[in-house]
Amino acid sequence: MRNRNVRLIGAAAAFVALATVVSGCGSDGGGSEGSGDKTETGGGGDLEAIRVPQDYETIQEAVDNAAEGDLVLVDEGTYNEAVTVETPDITIRGVDRNKVILDGEFELENGIRVVDTDGVVVENMTARNYVSNGFFWTGSDRYRGSYLTAYRNGDYGIYAFDAYHGQLDHSLGSGSPDAGFYIGECYKCDAVIDDVISEYNGLGYSGTNSGGDLYIINSTFRNNRAGIVPNAGSYELCYPGRENTIVGNIVHDNNYLEGPGIDVSLLAQGNGILLAGSINNVIERNLVYDHERTGIAAVPFPEEDASDTPPTGDELTKPCDEVKDDPVPEESPGLVLWEATGNRVVDNVVEGSGLADIASGTIPADAENLKRLDNCFSGNNPAKTSPTDLEALAPCEGEGSGGDFAAGAFDLLVLINEQPPAPAKDSYQTTPEPEAQDNMPDALTKAWEKFEGPETPDVDAITVPEKPTS
Amino acid sequence: MAAALVAARRDERALADRPASTPAGVHPLADKKPASDEPFVAEPERWRGPQGRTGQFVVHCTYSHSGPNDPIVHYAMTGMSHRHDFYGAEHTDADTSPDSMLADSTTCDKTADRAAYWQPTVYDHGEIVVPEDMSAYYRAAPGVDPQAVEPFPLGLAMLAGDQFATKPQTGEAAGWTCGVRTDLSVEPPECDPSAPLHLVLTFPDCWDGEYLDSEDHTSHVAYSAGGECPAAIPVHVPQLTVSIRFPISGPGHDLTLASGEVITAHGDFFNGWEPEGLETEISACIRRGAVCDLASNREEEALFSYTR
Numbered sequence: 062m063r064n065r066n067v068r069l070i071g072a073a074a075a076f077v078a079l080a081t082v083v084s085g086c087g088s089d090g091g092g093s094e095g096s097g098d099k100t101e102t103g104g105g106g107d108l109e110a111i112r113v114p115q116d117y118e119t120i121q122e123a124v125d126n127a128a129e130g131d132l133v134l135v136d137e138g139t140y141n142e143a144v145t146v147e148t149p150d151i152t153i154r155g156v157d158r159n160k161v162i163l164d165g166e167f168e169l170e171n172g173i174r175v176v177d178t179d180g181v182v183v184e185n186m187t188a189r190n191y192v193s194n195g196f197f198w199t200g201s202d203r204y205r206g207s208y209l210t211a212y213r214n215g216d217y218g219i220y221a222f223d224a225y226h227g228q229l230d231h232s233l234g235s236g237s238p239d240a241g242f243y244i245g246e247c248y249k250c251d252a253v254i255d256d257v258i259s260e261y262n263g264l265g266y267s268g269t270n271s272g273g274d275l276y277i278i279n280s281t282f283r284n285n286r287a288g289i290v291p292n293a294g295s296y297e298l299c300y301p302g303r304e305n306t307i308v309g310n311i312v313h314d315n316n317y318l319e320g321p322g323i324d325v326s327l328l329a330q331g332n333g334i335l336l337a338g339s340i341n342n343v344i345e346r347n348l349v350y351d352h353e354r355t356g357i358a359a360v361p362f363p364e365e366d367a368s369d370t371p372p373t374g375d376e377l378t379k380p381c382d383e384v385k386d387d388p389v390p391e392e393s394p395g396l397v398l399w400e401a402t403g404n405r406v407v408d409n410v411v412e413g414s415g416l417a418d419i420a421s422g423t424i425p426a427d428a429e430n431l432k433r434l435d436n437c438f439s440g441n442n443p444a445k446t447s448p449t450d451l452e453a454l455a456p457c458e459g460e461g462s463g464g465d466f467a468a469g470a471f472d473l474l475v476l477i478n479e480q481p482p483a484p485a486k487d488s489y490q491t492t493p494e495p496e497a498q499d500n501m502p503d504a505l506t507k508a509w510e511k512f513e514g515p516e517t518p519d520v521d522a523i524t525v526p527e528k529p530t531s
Numbered sequence: 532m533a534a535a536l537v538a539a540r541r542d543e544r545a546l547a548d549r550p551a552s553t554p555a556g557v558h559p560l561a562d563k564k565p566a567s568d569e570p571f572v573a574e575p576e577r578w579r580g581p582q583g584r585t586g587q588f589v590v591h592c593t594y595s596h597s598g599p600n601d602p603i604v605h606y607a608m609t610g611m612s613h614r615h616d617f618y619g620a621e622h623t624d625a626d627t628s629p630d631s632m633l634a635d636s637t638t639c640d641k642t643a644d645r646a647a648y649w650q651p652t653v654y655d656h657g658e659i660v661v662p663e664d665m666s667a668y669y670r671a672a673p674g675v676d677p678q679a680v681e682p683f684p685l686g687l688a689m690l691a692g693d694q695f696a697t698k699p700q701t702g703e704a705a706g707w708t709c710g711v712r713t714d715l716s717v718e719p720p721e722c723d724p725s726a727p728l729h730l731v732l733t734f735p736d737c738w739d740g741e742y743l744d745s746e747d748h749t750s751h752v753a754y755s756a757g758g759e760c761p762a763a764i765p766v767h768v769p770q771l772t773v774s775i776r777f778p779i780s781g782p783g784h785d786l787t788l789a790s791g792e793v794i795t796a797h798g799d800f801f802n803g804w805e806p807e808g809l810e811t812e813i814s815a816c817i818r819r820g821a822v823c824d825l826a827s828n829r830e831e832e833a834l835f836s837y838t839r
Contacts, residue, residue, distance in 0.1 A: 145815050168642055177586075177819035192640050193824070200586075200821035223583065223822055246583060246822075296711055297825065298583040366712045366726045368580045389580035393712050 108506060110134035110154075120144045120153065120163070120173075127151045132509040135161050135186060143169040143191070149178050152509050155186030158208050159497045165191030165214070167490060172211070175201045182207070182512050185501040189213050190490070194220045195234070202226050205512045208501040212236045213489055217243045218262065223381075226514035227252040231499065234259045236492030238321035238484075240267035241285065246299050248381040249273025253515040260284045261317060261492045263326030270297055272304040272339070276518050279526075281311045286322045287329035288315040288349075293338035293399040295368040295389070299381035301399050302339035308346050309523035316353045318481055321489035327480045330354070331415065338362030338399030340377075346525045349411045349418075355447075356411035358420035359401035359436045360473060367397035398424060400434060407457055408440040410525050418443035419451055422471040431466035447471050560606060560688055564742035567750035573693065574702035575733040575754045575770070576673045579713040582825050586677055587670040588816040589824035592618040592639040594662045597652055602627035603688040603748060603799055613789035614652040618665050618775075620803050623647040629686035632803025639667075643808020648773055650730060650798040651694070651789035655779065660786075665775040666826045671817055672736045672770035674758025679767040680817050682809045683802040688744040689752055691732035691773070692797030694790045704754075705732050705796040711774070711826055719779070719786050719793055728779040732798040736770040737761060769817060773798055774826070 110132040117123040121144050123133045129150040137160040144163070146153070153173065155161030163172040163186065172188025175181045177200040187210040188195035195211025197220045198204040204224050209232040211218035218234025218241040221227050225247055234241025234257065241259030243266070244252050251274045258281045259265035265282030266289045268275070282288040289312060293301030312333040322330075329335050331353035336342055338361055349356040369389040376384065400423060411418040421436040431448060437457035438446070448454060449469030453462040501507075578584060594616060601612035602625055609625040617623045620635040632645045639645075648667065653660040671677040692705025699717040700706075706715025710726025722728050735752035737760035742751040753764040760767055775798070779786070786793050816823035 145811060147815060147819070170641060174815075174823070176815040176823060177821040199823060200819070222825075295581055298581045300581075365723050366710045368713070385584060392714055 108132075108134075108508060112136065113140075114138065124148055124151065124153065129180075130509055130511075137161055139164050141166055141169070143171055144173045146173060146175040146181050147178050148181075150180035150511055152182040152184065153186075154182075154184045154501070154504060156504055158185045158187060158210060158500045161186040163188040163191075163195075165189070167192060167215075171195075171197045172214075173197065175199070175204065177201060179203045180512055184208050185504045187211070191215060194218070196220065198222070198224045198227065200224065203512050203514050204228075205230075205515075207231050208499070208504075209233070210235075210495060210498050211241070212495050213492055215489055217241070218259070219243070221252070222246055225249075225251055228255070228512075228515040229253070229257060230255045231501070232257045233495055233498055234262060235495050236261045236320065236489050238263045238323050238326070238486075238489050240264040240290075242266045243268060244275060245269045245271045246297050246381065247271045247273070247275075248299050248303065250275040251514060252276070253278070253518055255279050255518065257281075258283075261320045262286070263320070263322035264288075264290045264329060265312070265315060266290065267292065267325075268302055268305070269294055270299040270302050272302050272342070274517070275305045276520065277305065277307045277310060278518055278520065278523060279309045281529075282315065282333075283311070283313050284317045284320075285315045286317055286320065286326040287331070287335055288312040288333045288352075290325075290329050290332075290335045290337055291339035291342060292325075293340075293362050294364045295370075295397065296364070298385050300369070301371060303341045303377065305339065305342045306520060307334060307342065307344045308520045309526055310347045311526050311529065312347055312349045312356075314351045316351075320492055321484055324483065327483060328477060330481060332356075332358055333411070333414075334358070335360065336401040336404050338401055339404075340401060341403040342405070344404065344406045345408055345520075346523060347409045348526050348528060349409055350528070351413040353415040354476070355416055355420045356414040356418040356443075357406050357409060357441070358417070358422065359404045359406075359434065360420075360422045361401060361424060362399040363424070364397045364399060366393045366395065368393065370394050370397055371399060402434045402436065404436040405457055406436065406438045406441060408525070411441050411443055414445065416471070417445050417447040420447040420471060421451060421455065422447065422473050424473050426467065426470035426472060428466040431470055560603065560686065560744040562742070564739065564745035564751045566745060566747040571747070571749040571753075572702070573691075573700070573704040573754065574756075575704055575736070576756065577703060577713065577733055577772070578670060578673060583822050585670050585673075586817045586820040587668055587822055587824070588641075588812045589669070589826050590639045590641045590644045590667040591664060591826075592637070592644070592648065592667065593664045594618060595621050595623070595638045598624060600625040601649070601799065602647070603690070603744065603801055615649040615789070615799075616652050616662050618648040620645045620647040623649065623801075627801065629803055632801070633685075633805060635803070641808070641812070643805040643812075645803040645805065647801040647803060648798065650732070650775055651795070653730075653777055653779075654787045654789070656785045657787075660777055660779060663776045663778055665773055668772040668774070668826070669769040669812065669817065670772070671767070672755045672758070675736065675755055675767055675770070676758065677818050677820055680769055680813060681766055682806065682813050683738070683768050683804065684743060685802060685804070685806055686743045687738065687768075687800075687802040688748060689734045689771075689800045690748045690797060691734045691800075692795075694795050694797040696794050699794050700796070703733065705730070705798070707731070707793070707796070717794060719784070721782055722780045724780040726780075728777045730775045730777070730796055730798070732773045732775075732796075734771040734773070734800055736768055737764045738766040738768050739764045740766040769813060771800060773800070
């Protein structure tokens with residue numbers, strides 16, 4: 062019913078807009094100065110917007126002709142465009158999430174790419190079949206992506222890099238060989254991923270060298286090769302990843318072998334929440350089940366020919382901007398093991414894991430090394446842990462049992478060598494087509510509103526989610 | 532003022548006169564700048580360490596084909612060259628021109644990039660080594676004002692490295708490394724299988740604003756120093772660094788190049804970018820200082836060979 066209304070409103074709006082262009086402009090719609098030709102849409106009463114294709118034939122033209130404070134409203138249709146946004150503080154919105162489709166036809170790179178431009182909000186549309194990413198913010202602060210669907214894209218579904226004060230919500234990322242959702246190279250990121258679904262990707266979530274006020278909450282990560290994988294490495298700046306808060310998510314069945322996957326995802330395969338060289342994270346009240354390897358594990362990320370060694374002490378609290386230009390060694394330090402340390406894993410419901418529900422590991426797996434990791438585990442009620450009795454050895458409150466950390470510890474070298482074969486590079490192009498997704502409720506009525514950054518979520522109020530019935 | 536003058540000269544010669552209108556049988560690079568008497572200084576200032584310190588875009592191109600051709604050094608002379616491995620434009624041969632590149636398909640992921648990139652074939656114990664792919668990094672050179680960076684003109688021809696070197700090349704315009712490391716050596720190092728051998732070529736980032744090529748293929752371009760281009764070669768263009776991946780790792784290799792010993796490492800770039808696409812990437816990524824792409828290190832990064 063709602064869909065039908067949207068269509069009718071959209072059609073009415075299109076008619077009004079067309080009339081405006083014909084009578085007012087007399088050109089092909091391009092070339093106006095500053096804020097573009099605005100149309101009052103029929104659907105939203107007095108909603109002011111630049112309409113595509115009525116005012117401008119392409120999203121790119123509309124965005125280029127928009128000015129701060131503009132809403133670009135995109136009508137139903139398939140747009141074979143790769144849009145680059147360099148206009149700050151605009152909102153690009155589709156009238157119908159499932160019927161406004163940017164399609165890269167496996168030729169174009171990114172659906173919408175926001176480059177070094179702040180305050181750009183993208184909502185209520187789909188991007189598919191791009192060689193690189195569906196939706197991409199780089200060097201752009203105050204970003205928000207809401208009610209977005211990204212599927213069958215060649216790198217990431219929804220991707221933020223070197224970007225701060227962001228929010229990704231009510232969105233779906235599916236069928237990418239890297240991650241469905243990715244936030245990388247930021248500290249402190251000040252970002253929230255809330256109420257998203259990530260499936261059939263190499264990694265459900267990945268973030269390299271990101272964290273600090275970064276929240277991943279109330280979301281579902283299922284049927285990826287691996288679920289949530291914050292990680293680290295000195296091939297990009299601001300290492301390591303740290304201080305992510307992962308609460309209230311449903312993470313299940315991340316063992317999907319038929320889909321696409323970059324090499325790292327082959328290694329991470331079969332794990333729900335895998336802290337791969339990421340430190341000082343909080344993992345609480347998630348529901349994690351049915352993984353071939355582990356439910357929640359903290360493991361090192363070995364980097365061959367690293368650019369630098371891990372920072373220590375005060376260096377770890379410096380904002381990314383302050384360490385970006387620090388010199389690195391002239392010669393590679395060689396192999397660097399990014400240890401996953403200082404992680405807090407509390408009150409999660411974890412079950413049905415092949416090797417262990419919760420785990421803490423390093424190389425080599427001797428007792429002293431494992432103890433030094435300082436990861437803690439409490440209240441997860443695990444059936445099996447690695448090392449054995451992990452919650453007694455390393456509780457988050459009080460003293461540990463003093464038992465043997467080496468007992469039942471993983472030999473990660475064995476696990477590393479047991480990788481599934483790499484899928485074909487183009488396997489992302491044939492991943493399952495997602496079902497129609499919920500529309501933004503007020504797409505045709507909500508006026509442009511400046512996005513100032515995410516609100517800090519009240520994570521204490523989040524409880525362990527119910528297991529879905531289907 | 533100088534920039535305006537340069538732009539005018541560039542428009543006049545490079546853009547208006549050359550492409551599309553080249554008479555049949557006349558190669559677009561036929562009007563070459565005379566070779567300079569000054570020695571060519573090939574000492575690029577290179578970005579080192581992790582990516583992300585400056586704006587960049589990166590093009591990934593798979594290996595296309597090989598042939599004894601070189602449309603810059605031996606244009607229109609099929610079979611005259613040593614054997615080259617080509618990337619980018621899919622039909623590069625001795626007759627390749629800017630027009631033919633623009634009309635060609637590409638092995639690059641950015642479809643606006645129909646440029647031709649090539650390097651002499653690598654041999655291991657006398658056997659041809661088929662390369663895997665290459666990454667082309669486009670950035671402002673260290674110290675250069677990103678706002679000053681202009682696109683390469685269509686048809687610009689450039690070489691990096693010295694194919695006639697008789698002793699190890701200095702200056703790191705061409706060098707070898709493992710994986711995505713940025714420290715280079717003149718001899719190919721022994722690499723881990725997860726971070727295999729790469730040839731890294733850094734091309735000149737200053738152009739004279741006038742000629743697409745020169746008799747010695749170097750006198751129309753130069754490397755910036757301290758962020759400045761030489762007065763006679765004043766136009767800042769992107770610093771193009773090409774990193775070519777070979778399936779070579781471990782000990783026991785005996786490598787040579789089609790041009791001779793490994794110290795003759797070099798490569799060529801012949802600009803066939805669709806002009807509008809190149810301008811978009813330069814203005815959005817380089818001038819804005821944004822990281823638009825990263826080399827796919829994660830595909831190449833260690834992990835897997837850790838136990839080997």
